[in-house]
Amino acid sequence: MEITLTLNGKKRTASVSPDTMLFDFLRNHGCYSVKCGCETSACGLCTVLLDGKPVLSCSVLAVRADGHTVTTLEGLQEEASEFVGFIADQGAEQCGFCNPGFVMNTIALLREHPDPTDDEIRAYLAGNLCRCSGYEGQTRGIRAYLNAKKEGLL
Numbered sequence: 001m002e003i004t005l006t007l008n009g010k011k012r013t014a015s016v017s018p019d020t021m022l023f024d025f026l027r028n029h030g031c032y033s034v035k036c037g038c039e040t041s042a043c044g045l046c047t048v049l050l051d052g053k054p055v056l057s058c059s060v061l062a063v064r065a066d067g068h069t070v071t072t073l074e075g076l077q078e079e080a081s082e083f084v085g086f087i088a089d090q091g092a093e094q095c096g097f098c099n100p101g102f103v104m105n106t107i108a109l110l111r112e113h114p115d116p117t118d119d120e121i122r123a124y125l126a127g128n129l130c131r132c133s134g135y136e137g138q139t140r141g142i143r144a145y146l147n148a149k150k151e152g153l154l
């Protein structure tokens, strides 16, 4: 069946099987930031934005994106570049495997809660498994970024 969606700002029309997952569709269309860590909705690595909301692309059928807007990290480079340095400064990016999903969830968090509490930060990051860090560094990085913004340093 044929689907048409807006992927990172560009209209795409493609033929997919009824059981094609959005994850596979995105990888087949050059979105290599989208990674698979579990295929069971457990790790958050495959997170993308569907109509602006984070979804796990390993668990969403590609046909569900028909007529909708999908955004991956490839389409959010500018927005991501604002805060990724703060995360790295806190030592939260070690192997980097979890990074794409983490960045996507952080963007969704900051769009919904421009001034989040630590609990709101933790709630957004809860589904994004990191085998290297204890999440404290990631929380500190986001907090440092928000503080720098409030102090007019950005």
Ligand code: FES
Binding pocket: 035, 036, 037, 038, 039, 040, 041, 042, 043, 044, 045, 046, 047, 056, 057, 058, 059
């Ligand atoms: S690959 Fe989708 S949640 Fe792990």
Ligand code: FES
Binding pocket: 092, 093, 094, 095, 096, 097, 098, 099, 129, 130, 131, 132, 133
């Ligand atoms: S930095 Fe290695 S899994 Fe998160």
